[in-house]
Amino acid sequence: MKNIFQYATALSLVIGSFSSCKPKEVEIEVIKEVKSEKDAPTQYEFESRFSDGVSSVDYGGQTVRQLLVQDIKTIISDATNVVGKKVKVDVIALLNRTDADGKSTFTSAGSFTLLKNKYSSIATGKNLYGKMSTASVISYNTTAQDLIEGWLEAIDARVDAGKIGKAIYISDDFLDYNQLINKTLTGSVIYSQGTSNYLNKVLTQDNKVAKGDKPYTAMERTWDEAFGYFGASRNYADYTDAELKSLRYKDANNDGKIDFRSEYNFSLSTNAGKRDLGAAVDPNFSKEAFDLFLSGRTAITNQKSIAQITPYVKNTAIVWEKIIAATVVHYLREITDDLNESSIDTDNLAKHFSEGKGFLIALQYGGNYKLINDSDLQSLHNLMGQNPSAGIVDATAISQYKSDLAEAKNILRRIYNFKQDNIDVWRH
DSSP, X not given: OOOXXXXXXXXXXXXXXXXXXXXXXXXXXXXXOBOOOTTOOSSSOOBOSSSTTOBOOOOHHHHHHHHHHHHXXXXXXXXXXXXXXXXXHHHHHHHXXXXXXXXXXXXXXXTSEESOOBHHHHOSSOOSGGGOOOSBOTTTSSBHHHHHHHHHHHHHHHHHTTOOGGGGTBOTTSOBHHHHHHHHHIIIIIIHIXXXXXXXXXXXXXXXXXXXXXXXXXHHHHHHHHHHHHTOOTTGGGOOHHHHHHOOBOOTTOSSEEOTTTSBOOHHHHHHHHHHHTOSSOOOHHHHHHHHHHHHHHHHHTTOOHHHHHHHHHHHHHHHHHHHHHHHHHHHHXXXXXXXXXXXXXXXXXXXXXXXXXXXXXXXXXXXXXXXXXHHHHHHHHHHOSSSGGGGSSHHHHHHXXXXXXXXXXXXXXXXXXXXXXXXXXOO
């Protein structure tokens, strides 16, 4: 993230749709520039208008779900170190957890103490199944929950078959079930809730009175919950792109502890920095997203009109989607690099394919302001395939598969108006 605040971010909408793998060029309409609110803070901190000296920001439930998604990946990774260790029971216990479990997160913060390490001490009554999208996953004809449980069963079956190490979650047709589960959870819970739920309903919420006895309005709370699913720390602007790639937390208040609710960067917020770092020109996704979240919340706090708040809602959803789409491009590049090796590392291929496929699954959950349509998503799934095994059987297959991946990148370039220079280099 560049630390110089540059406002007036222009984002693009694509008008039209593509029904085949070779779409025609489309006209691109540039949205009127959305300038940041002049009094927007540099950190995501907002005082209550109802109680002096009290913060009006609260998204503890979103923080718990971010931790649960991250911890499920850890459970599966750690199982590689224990011969015969199955994972489905433990993962389901987190997917459908209750506060009675008394569990602590597996996520740490290096040498720092955690301010709160139990899920229920951060927020009560939170699990993943209760917030998972029930929509049928494009190209799979089943729900995200069914896919995830099927992949968990596949891992346990491989354990029963005597597989050890990473082989417990890397299939014979080169799927990495751990990455597929993690990214499908990120899409069907984190991104889906952030956009299809919270951003979709911001404009319908009351912004005049306190929500019950809380120090915020319903609209403020809804916007904060969307921000919680984006996963950025409240001092996100203090991170460079390189730090967002490799450093998840900073002790912003110098108390020697890390507060997951304010001092930690989760999932999609880190992908924004990674794509910025790996770009040849533009974009500045991390700054665009954070500026929009800050300005949108400022406009809400200042009780601006719905017409004034609307552009922040729409453009926040758009830049969030672009971050995911750019990440799909990144993994299409990684797969292509794998195919160009004289001897293909199939573990790397499985990882890169599964991360790209998982983020492609995530794109369908973008809500009312989504740029990509279901037809284009189906075309992209067709071009990637359900696994990469058929694409590496011989030199002819590899050549065709690289061509298909290039076409997939081209579809994403057209839909999101990505610069070709970035399409060519998004490897980092």
